[in-house]
Amino acid sequence: MAERLSARAVIALVTDDFAPLPAPAAGPHGLGPDGPLGWEGYDDARARAAARTGEEESVVCGRAVIGGTAAVVLAFEFGFLGGSLGERTGDRLEAAYTYAREHRLPVVPLVATGGSRMQEGMRALVQLQRVARQSALTRAAGLPQIAVLRDPTTGGGWATLGAGADVVLALPGAQVGFAGSRVRPPDADPAAYTAQAQVAAGAADALVRPEELRETLARWLSLLTWRSPEPAPPPHALGAGAGLPATGWEAVTRARSPERPRAEAYLDAYFTRRAAISGDRCGGTDPGMLCGFGEHGGRTVAYAAQNGTAIRPAGYRTATRLVRLAGRLGFPVLTLVDTPGAANDAEAERQGAGGAIADLFRAVATARTPVTTLVIGEGGSGGALALAAPGNTWATPDSYFSVIAPELAAAILKRPEHQVRATAGQLRLRPQDLVELGMVRGVVGAAHSG
Structure with missing residues (x-):
């Protein structure tokens, strides 16, 4: 007591x-x-x-x-x-x-x-x-x-x-x-x-x-009393000195590398201090979604960062709570995309995965303050896209964004396993491909293009 x-x-x-x-x-x-x-x-x-x-x-x-x-x-x-x-x-x-x-x-x-x-x-x-x-x-x-x-x-x-x-x-x-x-x-x-x-x-x-x-x-x-209406600048890329990937499969393997910097490293480098919120207020938490407020450049920025795991419904609801709170209090939002996708087990379905993802899509789409997104690793399908800002998303050289993972795309198309790498190339998921397709605004910290 x-x-x-x-x-x-x-x-x-x-x-x-x-x-x-x-x-x-x-x-x-x-x-x-x-x-x-x-x-x-x-x-x-x-x-x-x-x-x-x-x-x-x-x-x-x-x-x-x-x-x-x-x-x-x-x-x-x-x-x-x-x-x-x-x-x-x-x-x-x-x-x-x-x-x-x-x-x-x-x-x-x-x-x-x-x-x-x-x-x-x-x-x-x-x-x-x-x-x-x-x-x-x-x-x-x-x-x-x-x-x-x-x-x-x-x-x-x-x-x-x-x-x-x-x-x-x-x-x-x-x-x-x-x-x-x-x-x-x-x-x-x-x-x-x-x-x-x-x-x-x-x-x-x-x-x-x-x-x-x-x-x-x-x-x-x-x-929470240090307001600024200006959009948050995207963070600099960390550990991305190797330049852009030559192939789609190289982009996938680099994004999945255990040595690649994760969300915690980006948050530590971006903010001089920060404070975390936790929980969806509906009975759940998800350590794969890091949310809170931090100080960057003398002002407060809200953040929601995927941490490299499959995101559970509680994670999406916590991010939704963060985006709406930031909008109500007048803070710009920074989101970091890094997930192979939404959790797809039976328990996630029972916890309302579809509704939680839909609500986050709505929150980002109708955000009252500017949202900036940086893709720092895997961008796995809609489970990643729900956290991405339309028109203001950036990517690091060691990231990719895809409609679906290349292994799953090959399985759906009934292709043999040895065609997974070629499928990755066809999906045009490299960061430079995403720029050409108009899906991201640019690649931060890229050593060269290719």
Whole structure:
């Protein structure tokens, strides 16, 4: 279990400066003694919670500076009635989100809550709709939301402030799940309701230790507030001094070489710093698709990079999430193509491969910001093309792009194995062929043409 820090303690842990926002005046809720339900003892429970925590409500909202970037912080106090959301909590959250939009500031929810407050019944539950609307308005305004999941993050707080954020970080050992510990089935596996499980399932991006939280938030806030509308330039080719391939089969063998630089090498060379997102928010992750944001030439560029493996549906969905997030926040996108194709096993079909690829095609085709693509290895059919930018795709000398792998093309055409190499030539898949065909704009870092 993660250490349960108070709201003020976690604020001190992650911020350089913090100024609380004034509490909004109580709305026309008509709260009588013991709240809207007349729940006996509710007023006394609130008074004890206030005396114990020093807070007037379950959330502390304020303007903060984190690593030099201003933001609005929403820190939950679990010691105040389990960090539960009531109407006055909703008042504070709505006012804080409104302030963030008015001042063009990102929002950082530091979540620790058991969910809606029982003592206020449905008046408390509908605060989730209110919070969801504020989050949606902030999203539409192009402002990033970076959530930190503390212990515990359950119920509606997880389903709105946590899972609804653009980037979701979690403290190791934190209890995270829609169902709290007292309402789960008795035979439920407790390991499924942890921060580690949510990261593994693609519902959260990363685990961050408390001592690294300030630095991590500072990096994310800096990257996600550094906008530029200009397209990302394609990276330089790495390890491509041998020039262009003489034959189609040479292009294929060079692209498949284990010595060829992969996506990680290109990302490391291109970005001075970067931060990764992970997961499709639908229950899956794919290490074959690397996504995130990085700094290049003093500005932020989003990236989605295939890592040389067959891409699974979760990988395509994660890339789609990245492209759409970049468009909403105003960042150009760099994509790196390197895959033999989409995963084609039965499990991939059950996970919705066709729909995931189709959605990525749509996301790239309708991207709100410029997309630049570099083919760095294998360009295997539609599974690779889904990540490629129409009209702004480049290639390295040790890459190829083909309608289908030459071995599969020969099999479909019922050709014997010894004709695979000739088939590769007929497919005109070399980088220089792709330029002549108008499929790519150019070959980066080519020593000579041929």
